[in-house]
Amino acid sequence: MYFYNFLQIPLRDCSSIKAPEDNEANNPFTRNTSGGISVVCSQVFLIKERNVIAPYKTVRGRTEHLFQLDVAWKVGDVVQTLHQLYRASCLDKMGDQAAMITAILQSRLARTSFDKYRFQSISETLHMECKAEMVTPLVTNPGHVCVSDANLYFQPLNGYPKPVVQITLQNVRRIYKRRHGLMPLGLEVFCTENDLCSDIYLKFYNCQDRDEVYRLIAKYIENHIAEHTAESYVLQWQRGHISNYQYLLHLNNLADRSCNDLSQYPVFPWIIADYSSSVLDLTKPETFRDLSKPVGALNKERLDRLVTRYQEMPEPKFMYGSHYSSPGYVLFYLVRVAPEYMLCLQNGKFDHADRMFNSIAETWKNCLDGATDFKELIPEFYENDSSFLVNSLKLDLGKRQGGKMVEDVELPPWASGPDDFLQKCQEALESPYVSEHLHEWIDIIFGYKQKGSEAVAAHNVFHPLTYEGGVDLNSIMDPNEKVALLTQILEFGQTPKQLFTTPHPQRKIQKLKSLSRTSSHSTSIAESPVSPNEESFEDLTEESITLAWNNIAKLKLDTQCKIHKEAITGIAVTCNGSSVFTTSQDSTLKMFSKDSKTIQRSVSFSNMALSSCLILPGDTTVITSSWDNHIYFYSIAFGRQQDVLLGHDDAVSKICWRDGRLFSASWDSTVKVWHCVPGETLSNKKHHFELLAHLEHDVSVNTMDLNATNTILASGTKEGTISVWDVTTATVLHQLPHHSGTVFHAAFSPDSRHLLSTGEDCCFKVIDVQTGMLVSSVTTEEPQRCFKWDGNTILSGSQSGELLIWDLLGGKVTERIKGHTGAVMSIWMNEQCNSVITGGEDKQIMFWKLQY
Numbered sequence: 001m002y003f004y005n006f007l008q009i010p011l012r013d014c015s016s017i018k019a020p021e022d023n024e025a026n027n028p029f030t031r032n033t034s035g036g037i038s039v040v041c042s043q044v045f046l047i048k049e050r051n052v053i054a055p056y057k058t059v060r061g062r063t064e065h066l067f068q069l070d071v072a073w074k075v076g077d078v079v080q081t082l083h084q085l086y087r088a089s090c091l092d093k094m095g096d097q098a099a100m101i102t103a104i105l106q107s108r109l110a111r112t113s114f115d116k117y118r119f120q121s122i123s124e125t126l127h128m129e130c131k132a133e134m135v136t137p138l139v140t141n142p143g144h145v146c147v148s149d150a151n152l153y154f155q156p157l158n159g160y161p162k163p164v165v166q167i168t169l170q171n172v173r174r175i176y177k178r179r180h181g182l183m184p185l186g187l188e189v190f191c192t193e194n195d196l197c198s199d200i201y202l203k204f205y206n207c208q209d210r211d212e213v214y215r216l217i218a219k220y221i222e223n224h225i226a227e228h229t230a231e232s233y234v235l236q237w238q239r240g241h242i243s244n245y246q247y248l249l250h251l252n253n254l255a256d257r258s259c260n261d262l263s264q265y266p267v268f269p270w271i272i273a274d275y276s277s278s279v280l281d282l283t284k285p286e287t288f289r290d291l292s293k294p295v296g297a298l299n300k301e302r303l304d305r306l307v308t309r310y311q312e313m314p315e316p317k318f319m320y321g322s323h324y325s326s327p328g329y330v331l332f333y334l335v336r337v338a339p340e341y342m343l344c345l346q347n348g349k350f351d352h353a354d355r356m357f358n359s360i361a362e363t364w365k366n367c368l369d370g371a372t373d374f375k376e377l378i379p380e381f382y383e384n385d386s387s388f389l390v391n392s393l394k395l396d397l398g399k400r401q402g403g404k405m406v407e408d409v410e411l412p413p414w415a416s417g418p419d420d421f422l423q424k425c426q427e428a429l430e431s432p433y434v435s436e437h438l439h440e441w442i443d444i445i446f447g448y449k450q451k452g453s454e455a456v457a458a459h460n461v462f463h464p465l466t467y468e469g470g471v472d473l474n475s476i477m478d479p480n481e482k483v484a485l486l487t488q489i490l491e492f493g494q495t496p497k498q499l500f501t502t503p504h505p506q507r508k509i510q511k512l513k514s515l516s517r518t519s520s521h522s523t524s525i526a527e528s529p530v531s532p533n534e535e536s537f538e539d540l541t542e543e544s545i546t547l548a549w550n551n552i553a554k555l556k557l558d559t560q561c562k563i564h565k566e567a568i569t570g571i572a573v574t575c576n577g578s579s580v581f582t583t584s585q586d587s588t589l590k591m592f593s594k595d596s597k598t599i600q601r602s603v604s605f606s607n608m609a610l611s612s613c614l615i616l617p618g619d620t621t622v623i624t625s626s627w628d629n630h631i632y633f634y635s636i637a638f639g640r641q642q643d644v645l646l647g648h649d650d651a652v653s654k655i656c657w658r659d660g661r662l663f664s665a666s667w668d669s670t671v672k673v674w675h676c677v678p679g680e681t682l683s684n685k686k687h688h689f690e691l692l693a694h695l696e697h698d699v700s701v702n703t704m705d706l707n708a709t710n711t712i713l714a715s716g717t718k719e720g721t722i723s724v725w726d727v728t729t730a731t732v733l734h735q736l737p738h739h740s741g742t743v744f745h746a747a748f749s750p751d752s753r754h755l756l757s758t759g760e761d762c763c764f765k766v767i768d769v770q771t772g773m774l775v776s777s778v779t780t781e782e783p784q785r786c787f788k789w790d791g792n793t794i795l796s797g798s799q800s801g802e803l804l805i806w807d808l809l810g811g812k813v814t815e816r817i818k819g820h821t822g823a824v825m826s827i828w829m830n831e832q833c834n835s836v837i838t839g840g841e842d843k844q845i846m847f848w849k850l851q852y
Contacts, residue, residue, distance in 0.1 A: 005048035005051055007046060008044065008045035008047055009041050009044050009065065010045075011085055011088075011089040012089040012090050013042045013043040014042075015040050016038065016064075017039050035072030036069075036075070037069065038064060039065045043060050044059050044065070046058075047348070053393060055349045081104065081108070084104045085101065088100035088101050094480055094484065095480030095483045095484075099479055108142075109157065113144060114145075114146040118153060118155060118163070119151075120150065120151055124148040124149060125148055125149045126147075126148055128216060129144060129145065130209040131205055131209075132144070132145045132204045132205065134201065136201075142156070143157045145202060145204075147216045150168065150170075151168055152166070152172075152189065152213075152217060153166055169217060172189055172190070173191055173193050175189050175190070175214060175218060178258065178261070179256050179497070181203075182473055183473070184207055184210070185205070186204075187201070187213060188258055189201075196252070196266055196379055198260065230251065230446075230499040230500065234504075234505060244435060245379075245429055245430070248269075248379075249379065252267065252496070255497040256497045262330055263326070263489075264496070265378060267324065267377075267445060269289070269377060270289045270364065270367065270376060270377055271288060271425065272425065273286070273288055273289045274412075276413065277413065278413045278414060280415075282428055282433070287433075288431075291434070291441040292444075293444075294324065294459060295374040295375065296320050296324075296459065297458075298368055299368045302369065303459060309776075309811055316464045317461065318461050319460075321463070321776060322492075322753075323375075323466055323494075324374050324376045325375065325493055326492060327345070328753075329378075331345065332356075332357050333377075333380065333381075334378070334380070336390065336395065336397075336409075337387050339393065346709075347728045351709065353398030356397055357409055358400070358406060359409065360412055370791075371791050371792035376445075381425050382422070382425055384422060389411070389422075390409075438507065439503075439507060442500070443503060446499040447501075447502075451498060462493075463492070465485075466493055473485070484772075488772065491770050492770070545832065545833050548832060549793050553815035554850055555805075555848045556849055556850075557846060557848055558848060559597065560845065560847070562844045563599055563844070564582065564588065564590065565843060566586035568582050568584050568841075569583050569585060569609070569610060570625075571827070571828040571838075571839050572614050573615070577594060579594070579600070580594055582613070585609035586609070587607055587608055587609055587610060588603060589602075589604075589613060589622065594847070603634060605632045606626060610626050611651065616657060620637055621635055623655055623662070624655075625664065628651070629651065629666075629668075630644050631645040631655060631662070631664060632644050633645075645689055647672055647674070647689075648668045648670065648672070651667045652664055652665070653666060653667055653701060653702050654702070656706055659710055660676060661674065661675055661676065662689075665702070665704045666700075666701060667701070667718075668700070669697045670695060671704055672694055673695070675690040675692050676688070676689055676690075693727065695730060697723065698719075703715070704716070704746070706748070708750070708752045711726065712725065712726065712727065712748075713725040714755050714769075715746070716744075716745070717742075718743075719741075720737060720741055721735060721738075722734075722735075722738050722739070722755070723735050723736070724755065734772030738763075739757065739759035739760075739765065740759075741759055743757055745784075746758075753769055753770065754766050754768060755767050760783045762782060764806070765777055776808065784796040784798055788829045788836075797823070797824020797825070801818075801842065802817060802818060803817040803838065819846060820838065820840030820842045822841030823840065823841040826839040835849060836848040
């Protein structure tokens with residue numbers, strides 16, 4: 001029996017959806033009641049066990065679920081709709097799925113109409129009725145809109161969250177036309193003056209319906225047109241009639257930013273730059289961030305690298321590969337108050353504990369120093385509700401590498417608590433310094449420095465797709481291309497609508513009125529940036545890794561040994577670092593003692609080459625993959641083959657092990673995911689292997705990697721295609737033909753937001769994992785066979801045997817280290833990133849140490 005609030009059943013995993021027949025004697029529905037539906041599926045996600053918000057639990061295997069409808073006569077309609085949606089879910093292409101779902105929805109809407117009995121008064125006169133969708137942070141809910149002479153109504157097709165949403169027209173204070181999904185189809189209605197949360201956000205199916213509803217509502221608002229322009233707020237702000245916070249609120253609204261649209265969530269600036277002092281001094285200019293620059297230009301060293309890359313980039317050029325506002329960043333800040341949004345968007349899992357919003361100071365530092373982190377803040381930092389800083393829901397957000405559980409956000413020393421922190425942020429926002437410089441930030445985000453030559457001069461150039469008008473979706477005929485492009489745009493971040501085309505006037509007021517503000521209580525969602533880890537003497541820290549990568553060019557050869565007869569293909573090292581296991585094309589697995597520099601064991605499973613190896617947790621078992629289609633399990637303790645898995649129809653090219661699951665890539669064009677239950681070495685019990693997922697490719701798979709949360713898998717083929725898979729659903733997210741020829745190696749960045757790949761075409765490619773967008777491409781003199789990277793710097797092994805250090809942003813080699821006499825085939829690096837082992841075509845392994 002389940003004790004869960006929700007069961008999530010993927011439609012494509014269903015094998016049967018039906019209403020039980022009356023003659024099914026053993027059916028519990030037909031014995032006592034009517035109105036039942038039976039769903040048989042191969043996978044189900046269990047959500048909110050005993051009403052506790054936590055990562056989803058997955059139950060795999062054939063199960064039947066029986067549902068009882070409150071209204072029995074609707075069973076046929078529900079089953080029919082489920083069958084239609086099931087067929088849509090089984091279509092291969094997203095565009096085809098979207099088209100079929102739209103057709104199903106429009107058919108249902110056409111068969112229904114607004115229920116006039118829902119009118120508040122029988123004397124109301126109907127002015128207009130049309131179809132629309134109500135927009136919320138996670139979903140859009142279809143239904144019918146009705147405008148009378150007194151009220152605006154929305155009746156959801158599914159009756160959720162209530163049968164009818166009603167807004168009295170006389171209470172409306174503000175309305176805004178919105179672009180939703182880059183189309184001018186949205187309308188947002190507010191019954192308050194100073195609030196970011198609207199009473200309703202509607203998306204219409206055509207501009208005519210939207211504009212007519214706007215016209216009918218607008219006539220109830222006195223001086224509507226005069227009051228709701230950007231220019232009308234400028235003067236109020238300059239004269240001190242509205243606060244800096246209120247002015248930014250209005251600008252966000254006018255620029256299509258909404259708490260209901262996570263791709264266009266309101267953007268507010270970083271104001272404070274001092275997160276280390278015990279007292280916050282708002283009279284010192286150095287306390288504040290330079291508001292004349294975008295976040296990406298605040299660090300000169302980083303900016304110089306970005307400018308160099310920008311100058312060398314072909315058209316269309318962009319300076320920053322990620323945006324300052326996106327759904328992922330909003331979720332990063334609000335995970336403690338919107339955990340279910342994060343779970344929903346991240347396949348039922350929280351992000352890694354070290355990448356959560358753990359510390360204000362760490363987040364600011366990462367925005368200054370991170371290679372791809374340029375995010376601004378959200379309005380919650382300047383409001384009165386501090387709940388997003390406190391883990392009041394007692395969520396289990398994981399344990400950081402320092403051993404500390406993720407709880408409340410760590411505040412700067414000058415804040416006595418969350419409320420005090422927000423109070424000081426508000427004081428900083430309204431301070432004289434900010435009042436005199438805020439116009440500079442407005443020029444960058446909403447004004448004349450947002451586009452064109454002024455944007456280039458201000459180092460404020462983002463990818464063309466992030467700008468309004470960057471692409472005309474109506475001109476794209478291919479539905480699959482249109483859906484893919486729209487998804488990419490919505491997830492990557494959008495630049496606000498440009499409100500000003502000339503320099504914004506400055507505000508110079510010595511004494512500003514103390515203005516009360518209505519707090520905005522809103523929640524929102526989205527893929528999480530990296531936060532530096534907690535300092536600890538025992539454990540790995542972000543600082544030690546950063547130090548290692550900053551000094552990676554000081555890598556020195558410690559020792560080298562020729563231990564194989566052919567090229568070395570894989571390296572695995574025990575936890576204590578004493579034993580090194582290597583695989584080779586000479587078909588042997590060897591155990592090498594680092595201390596005595598001797599071969600302690602040599603094992604041959606067949607006469608075919610071995611392609612990779614790994615050590616299971618606990619250092620008891622080594623797993624190797626072979627060109628003979630097998631995967632071999634070798635017991636270190638007992639010195640013998642423990643088990644074998646015939647998992648593929650061609651050579652196994654790469655294996656990975658994560659959380660009790662074995663991932664195997666093969667030249668048979670598949671990646672397979674196995675659940676592995678270890679056997680007992682001293683008994684006859686063998687390992688039990690259960691195939692969990694089968695990821696089908698068009699051609700041979702040569703390499704693969706998993707992200708930090710083990711939810712996303714990237715694979716590279718012999719024909720140059722990079723595929724990004726959602727492991728939990730075994731579906732491909734992106735299929736990218738980025739290389740010409742074999743992909744040699746691919747690996748996620750430490751924050752899992754980017755994927756780096758290299759191939760025989762002499763190119764490094766970096767893609768944004770969430771959108772699939774190619775964010776960087778670096779041409780190399782020769783193929784790079786393998787690498788390690790930290791998201792900015794690459795240590796690669798070349799075809800000629802050199803180790804190369806790359807500045808990824810600059811797209812150039814910063815150091816060349818003489819290594820092997822043949823291609824570097826394999827590279828291993830310890831967690832501290834200060835010890836490296838390479839294996840080469842020259843049959844040698846080389847041990848490298850950082851010499852600080």
